[in-house]
Amino acid sequence: MSAPITTADRFRLLNALGLLAVGAVLVAAFVDQIAFNDLPCPLCILQRAGFMGVAVGLALNVKFGPRPSHYAIMILSALAGASVSMRQTLLHIVPGEGAYGDAFFGLHFYAWALILFMVCIAGTACLMLFDGQFDKGDNGVPAQRRAFAPFGVVTIVLVLLLALANGASTVIECGGGLCPDNPTSYKLVDDGTIEHLFGPVLGPLRDLMGR
Amino acid sequence: MMSLPFFGAFLALLATLSGERMIALILWVVSTAVLLALFRMHATSPLNIAL
Numbered sequence: 001m002s003a004p005i006t007t008a009d010r011f012r013l014l015n016a017l018g019l020l021a022v023g024a025v026l027v028a029a030f031v032d033q034i035a036f037n038d039l040p041c042p043l044c045i046l047q048r049a050g051f052m053g054v055a056v057g058l059a060l061n062v063k064f065g066p067r068p069s070h071y072a073i074m075i076l077s078a079l080a081g082a083s084v085s086m087r088q089t090l091l092h093i094v095p096g097e098g099a100y101g102d103a104f105f106g107l108h109f110y111a112w113a114l115i116l117f118m119v120c121i122a123g124t125a126c127l128m129l130f131d132g133q134f135d136k137g138d139n140g141v142p143a144q145r146r147a148f149a150p151f152g153v154v155t156i157v158l159v160l161l162l163a164l165a166n167g168a169s170t171v172i173e174c175g176g177g178l179c180p181d182n183p184t185s186y187k188l189v190d191d192g193t194i195e196h197l198f199g200p201v202l203g204p205l206r207d208l209m210g211r
Numbered sequence: 212m213m214s215l216p217f218f219g220a221f222l223a224l225l226a227t228l229s230g231e232r233m234i235a236l237i238l239w240v241v242s243t244a245v246l247l248a249l250f251r252m253h254a255t256s257p258l259n260i261a262l
């Protein structure tokens with residue numbers, strides 16, 4: 001007979017869904033970068049890193065069960081990301097100052113990021129209202145020791161791959177140093193490093209695509 | 212250098228999957244500290260706003 005579903009289990013599922021939502025935000029940013037050649041600026045990259053911090057808090061809740069410290073990680077990461085997006089929003093808030101990147105449903109990505117970080121903070125506070133998720137089970141076993149659902153593993157692996165992809169993309173764009181304020185191209189593509197490292201793989205791919 | 216917060220988060224998520232909670236927490240602290248340091252390095256000019 002399987003163990004009954006507890007409040008903690010339900011909140012682990014909610015956190016897994018939150019992880020999927022954060023993953024969707026990061027995928028949307030990636031699609032804009034690759035499909036529309038909208039290169040992320042340094043502040044844009046740091047905002048993505050803020051979302052990644054929120055994802056770490058969510059993943060800890062999914063794997064080990066909900067804990068106040070994991071929710072604190074989500075709030076602190078969202079505050080760090082919101083600080084960056086607020087600065088970028090203020091940089092462009094005065095009419096005539098210009099903007100960075102494409103608009104999406106009327107707002108630029110940094111304005112969306114600020115809204116989403118606020119949603120993260122408010123959502124985390126709402127989740128923390130339910131004390132029952134922090135209780136131990138009827139058998140005295142803490143929630144974090146209970147079976148780990150496969151769905152949770154899938155969501156964590158998805159965000160883990162996104163972290164790796166964002167890291168690799170940032171290295172290709174900026175190399176080992178700081179990124180330029182207004183990037184127009186990928187540094188490691190321009191200086192031939194990518195061609196030198198992956199030329200034997202990229203050549204046949206180009207032939208296949210008829211380029 | 213700007214990729215460090217992502218690789219830190221990647222390792223933190225890997226530690227989470229492996230059941231190493233304390234290592235994941237330490238990696239998150241390091242990643243967030245690097246993020247804030249990089250933000251400080253990029254926020255150099257004053258904002259053209261009156262508060």
